[in-house]
Structures are given as structure tokens and as C-alpha cells.
Amino acid sequence: MTAAVTFRSVSRHFGAVKAVDSVDLEIAEGEFFAMLGPSGSGKTTCLRLIAGFEQPDGGEISILGQSANGVPPWKRHVNTVFQDYALFPHMTILDNVAYGLMVRGIDKVTRHKAAEEALELVKLGGYGGRKTGQLSGGQRQRVALARALVNKPSVLLLDEPLGALDLKLREAMQEELKGLQKRLGITFILVTHDQGEALSMADRVAVFNQGRIVQSGAPEDIYNRPKTRFFADFVGSSNILPPALSESLTGTKRWTSLRPEAFTLETGNDRLSLAGQVEASSFMGAVRRIALKVGESTIHANLPAGVTIPTEGETITLHFTPEALNWLEDAV
Numbered sequence: 001m002t003a004a005v006t007f008r009s010v011s012r013h014f015g016a017v018k019a020v021d022s023v024d025l026e027i028a029e030g031e032f033f034a035m036l037g038p039s040g041s042g043k044t045t046c047l048r049l050i051a052g053f054e055q056p057d058g059g060e061i062s063i064l065g066q067s068a069n070g071v072p073p074w075k076r077h078v079n080t081v082f083q084d085y086a087l088f089p090h091m092t093i094l095d096n097v098a099y100g101l102m103v104r105g106i107d108k109v110t111r112h113k114a115a116e117e118a119l120e121l122v123k124l125g126g127y128g129g130r131k132t133g134q135l136s137g138g139q140r141q142r143v144a145l146a147r148a149l150v151n152k153p154s155v156l157l158l159d160e161p162l163g164a165l166d167l168k169l170r171e172a173m174q175e176e177l178k179g180l181q182k183r184l185g186i187t188f189i190l191v192t193h194d195q196g197e198a199l200s201m202a203d204r205v206a207v208f209n210q211g212r213i214v215q216s217g218a219p220e221d222i223y224n225r226p227k228t229r230f231f232a233d234f235v236g237s238s239n240i241l242p243p244a245l246s247e248s249l250t251g252t253k254r255w256t257s258l259r260p261e262a263f264t265l266e267t268g269n270d271r272l273s274l275a276g277q278v279e280a281s282s283f284m285g286a287v288r289r290i291a292l293k294v295g296e297s298t299i300h301a302n303l304p305a306g307v308t309i310p311t312e313g314e315t316i317t318l319h320f321t322p323e324a325l326n327w328l329e330d331a332v
């Protein structure tokens with residue numbers, strides 16, 4: 001099967017800044033792929049390289065098996081949904097959506113029909129006559145999506161597409177985007193700094209740091225098995241156990257990570273234990289979050305809200321299975 005997008009040692013430097021630093025990447029056709037990372041880690045530059053708005057300083061980019069080096073944006077089977085939507089306020093919604101087809105010289109009847117269909121896809125059928133000012137933020141986001149989909153791209157690039165929406169709308173749109181992607185079978189490449197968004201929508205996530213991919217894999221894998229301290233800290237909210245603490249638990253002196261939800265108050269034959277003093281205990285709805293002072297470390301545990309609640313100052317023992325302990329690759 002042809003890959004939708006392939007990077008071979010792709011670099012893009014801006015002066016001394018290695019925005020993208022020798023990145024290798026292969027995104028399958030029909031995959032929902034997320035690029036996740038802190039601000040300035042190079043994910044937007046990667047997206048712009050795929051779109052053709054940037055050219056690499058080194059390496060090879062292929063789109064659908066064809067070299068993309070030197071190919072201008074409009075000749076790639078790729079469309080971008082920008083964070084600010086970039087809609088034209090003086091045009092109707094229908095003309096906004098049909099714009100790409102108009103530029104390509106498609107006649108008015110055909111392009112308006114295609115635009116109507118694209119609006120139906122994003123549940124905005126019948127809104128074509130309005131102007132962008134008459135829509136909510138969430139509806140504008142859908143128009144931007146329809147405007148990209150009308151071109152029937154093989155690859156859709158989404159640059160923080162939900163960044164401007166409030167939390168509730170963002171969660172609803174996450175489900176919708178994922179559903180749409182599955183229905184249409186188009187390759188979606190999403191750039192986000194929101195790990196919840198990446199983990200909930202993508203088939204595969206690549207985490208960027210300083211212009212490089214530090215780890216990639218299925219959401220469950222990268223969440224449960226982070227490889228480095230950076231990664232464990234960035235994805236979710238892992239406890240990072242220093243080598244001495246891991247050694248006291250297992251006999252092996254290595255950095256390890258442990259998810260807050262791995263703990264219980266019940267002991268068991270095979271379980272490992274950490275004893276310490278409760279520093280803080282806060283009600284978080286479904287769980288109660290405990291901060292436990294264990295030697296020099298503070299360990300966070302999420303316990304079911306219904307359990308008997310340890311109070312601050314109390315000494316308690318938390319238990320977890322050895323499999324919950326994740327070995328990190330950082331040097332000791």
C-alpha cells in the first residue's frame with residue numbers, strides 16, 4: 001500500500017533554529033495521524049512542509065508515492081484547515097466553500113452543488129446563504145472544514161483546528177471529526193499541543209520535541225509506555241520515579257514512570273507498595289487525587305472517589321502491580 005506521506009531525513013532550519021531536524025515519518029493512507037508537542041517543537045513546520053508552504057533544506061518528502069520536493073501547494077492532493085479558518089467575510093458561506101473550485105475554473109452550478117454537499121457533510125446544509133459573521137465559532141470551524149473537503153483532498157491537514165472553541169464544543173467536534181474521517185477514509189494529519197485531543201482522535205500520535213519525533217505509536221501505547229522522562233511528563237501526568245526509588249522497589253536502578261491511576265489502597269500478593277505521608281487530598285469528581293510524600297519524591301495517586309479517604313498528615317501505603325511500572329530509557 002502506498003503511504004500517504006513519507007519523510008526521509010527531512011530538515012528545515014531557520015538560521016540557527018532547527019525547526020525540523022532530520023525527521024523520518026510514514027503516514028498510511030486513511031490514517032488519522034496527530035503531531036503533538038510543546039510550542040516551538042516543529043509540528044507546524046512539518047505540516048507546512050507537507051502542504052508545500054515550506055520547502056525542506058534537506059531530505060525527501062513524498063505524497064502518495066510521488067516526490068513532493070519542488071511541487072507547489074496547489075499541485076499537491078492536500079488541503080489545509082487553518083486555525084483562524086481564513087474565511088472571506090464578504091462572501092456567502094456557499095461561495096466560501098466553493099472558492100477552491102472557482103479558482104480551478106469549475107462552473108457555478110457544479111461548484112455550488114459540490115459546496116452544498118460539503119456543507120451537508122459538516123451538518124450545515126441550508127446555511128449557504130449566510131455570511132461568516134452570522135455564524136457561531138463552531139459553525140465557522142465547520143465551514144473551514146467544508147471548504148477543504150470540497151476539493152476532495154487525499155490528505156487533509158488540520159492546524160490546531162479546535163483551538164478557538166470552548167471546551168464543550170471542542171469535545172463534541174473531536175468526536176465529529178473522528179467520525180467524519182472514518183466515513184470519508186481521507187488521511188487526516190492533525191497538529192495540536194492538546195494531548196487529550198491527540199489521544200482521543202488519532203490512530204497514531206507522534207510526539208515532537210526540539211524539531212524531532214521523540215516517540216510515536218498508538219494512543220494506548222504512548223500513554224502507557226512512555227520511553228523518556230520528557231515523554232512521560234508531557235503525555236498525561238505520570239509520576240517519575242528516580243533511580244534510587246525504583247531500586248528500592250524492584251532492585252533495579254533505573255528511571256521509571258507510574259500512572260496516578262495505577263494505585264489502590266488494597267494490598268495483594270504480587271503487589272508493590274509505597275508508603276508515605278499524605279500531603280494533599282483533593283476531590284476531583286470521579287476520583288480523589290492524593291499527593292503522597294515518599295522520601296524526597298511526591299507521588300500522585302488517583303483513587304476512586306468512593307473509597308475511605310486518607311486525610312492530610314496520615315501515613316498510608318499505596319499498592320500497584322509490577323506491570324504498572326514503566327522503565328524509561330533515560331541515563332541514570
Ligand code: ATP
Binds near residue numbers: 037038039040042044
Ligand atoms: P506552536 O505550537 O507554537 O505553533 P510548533 O511546534 O508548531 O509550535 P513551529 O511553528 O514548527 O513549532 O516552530 C518551530 C521552531 O521554528 C520555533 O522555534 C519557531 O520559532 C521557528 N520558526 C518557525 N517558522 C519560522 C520562520 N518562518 N522564521 C524563523 N523561525 C521560524
